[in-house]
Amino acid sequence: xxxxxxxxxxxxxxxxxxxxxxxxxxxxxxxxxxxxxxxxxxxxxxxxxxxxxxxxxxxxxxxxxxxxxxxxxxxxxxxxxxxxxxxxxxxxxxxxxxxxxxxxxxxxxxxxxxxxxxxxxxxxxxxxxxxxxxxxxxxxxxxxxxxxxxxxxxxxxxxxxxxxxxxxxxxxxxxxxxxxxxxxxxxxxxxxxxxxxxxxxxxxxxxxxxxxxxxxxxxxxxxxxxxxxxxxxxxxxxxxxxxxxxxxxxxxxxxxxxxxxxxxxxxxxxxxxxxxxxxxxxxxxxxxxxxxxxxxxxxxxxxxxxxxxxxxxxxxxxxxxxxxxxxxxxxxxxxxxxxxxxxxxxxxxxxxxxxxxxxxxx
Numbered sequence: 613x614x615x616x617x618x619x620x621x622x623x624x625x626x627x628x629x630x631x632x633x634x635x636x637x638x639x640x641x642x643x644x645x646x647x648x649x650x651x652x653x654x655x656x657x658x659x660x661x662x663x664x665x666x667x668x669x670x671x672x673x674x675x676x677x678x679x680x681x682x683x684x685x686x687x688x689x690x691x692x693x694x695x696x697x698x699x700x701x702x703x704x705x706x707x708x709x710x711x712x713x714x715x716x717x718x719x720x721x722x723x724x725x726x727x728x729x730x731x732x733x734x735x736x737x738x739x740x741x742x743x744x745x746x747x748x749x750x751x752x753x754x755x756x757x758x759x760x761x762x763x764x765x766x767x768x769x770x771x772x773x774x775x776x777x778x779x780x781x782x783x784x785x786x787x788x789x790x791x792x793x794x795x796x797x798x799x800x801x802x803x804x805x806x807x808x809x810x811x812x813x814x815x816x817x818x819x820x821x822x823x824x825x826x827x828x829x830x831x832x833x834x835x836x837x838x839x840x841x842x843x844x845x846x847x848x849x850x851x852x853x854x855x856x857x858x859x860x861x862x863x864x865x866x867x868x869x870x871x872x873x874x875x876x877x878x879x880x881x882x883x884x885x886x887x888x889x890x891x892x893x894x895x896x897x898x899x900x901x902x903x904x905x906x907x908x909x910x911x912x913x914x915x916x917x918x919x920x921x922x923x924x925x926x927x928x929x930x931x932x933x934x935x936x937x938x939x940x941x942x943x944x945x946x947x948x949x950x951x952x953x954x955x956x957x958x959x960x961x962x963x964x965x966x967x968x969x970x971x972x973x974x
Contacts, residue, residue, distance in 0.1 A: 633660070
């Protein structure tokens, strides 16, 4: 449905509104979200679509700046629609996902296919108003993201398909081994899906990963990374040991630290930079224990999380890698690290894994 002639942007006349296309099979959701967005200064709903096929027909006509995309739809579902959008009309897409295990898995797939963010839909329609502030905030952030065309996923070769069947050996950390801490936010799942699978199984380092993500989704992200990586990747749990050949992902809703015995500890202390898990919390903890043996990596994301931790790691002789602006969905966190003078190396996403391997082996 084309709304472009029926609605006028809220806000000042001189402001160019963010043009939004809402894709959802629920008429209630389309109406409710549209009504609230059109009451919001600086946002204009230019149209709605009840499924993916209608969305793909409307995008080249309406030229939305941001698309909100329901995961579960008839005919052409959210993931199939997203793949087509990213291949044919690349632009920021926000996925609307259910909180089920299946919904979480599909959301992670969507983020690796190029969606810039997601919103967990409430279980009851009546609660949709409870998430509208989040919808509005994420639309405004998404409008600033840089999105790159992504061809439809190629068929997985037998070597890659067997990644999760490889004999993944983990070993206790030796004194000469390193600890790698990778932090990411907006655009992070796609970036992690590029970097982590390129790290070799015999990397002489433990790997810790902090991705800004709420409760219920990090396990699916860890499982997906594990399925395509030579390293053994799992969602971190209290008491997990840092081991070479293993990657531990901070669970949503918990800060991740390392105790005096080299074991994972989780806490629900107040948010840092408005998030939990926070990259800085893990980096500071790692730096205090492992000092110059730490390799810190800051990937795409908004804000400055990771800057304080990177500065501490750098000051103790550790090595910091920041993702280059050219490949970031949002060049916020890496930019902050660079401007703080804490980056030893700034590289585009395709080269980050090679930079990690060099730093670990130096």
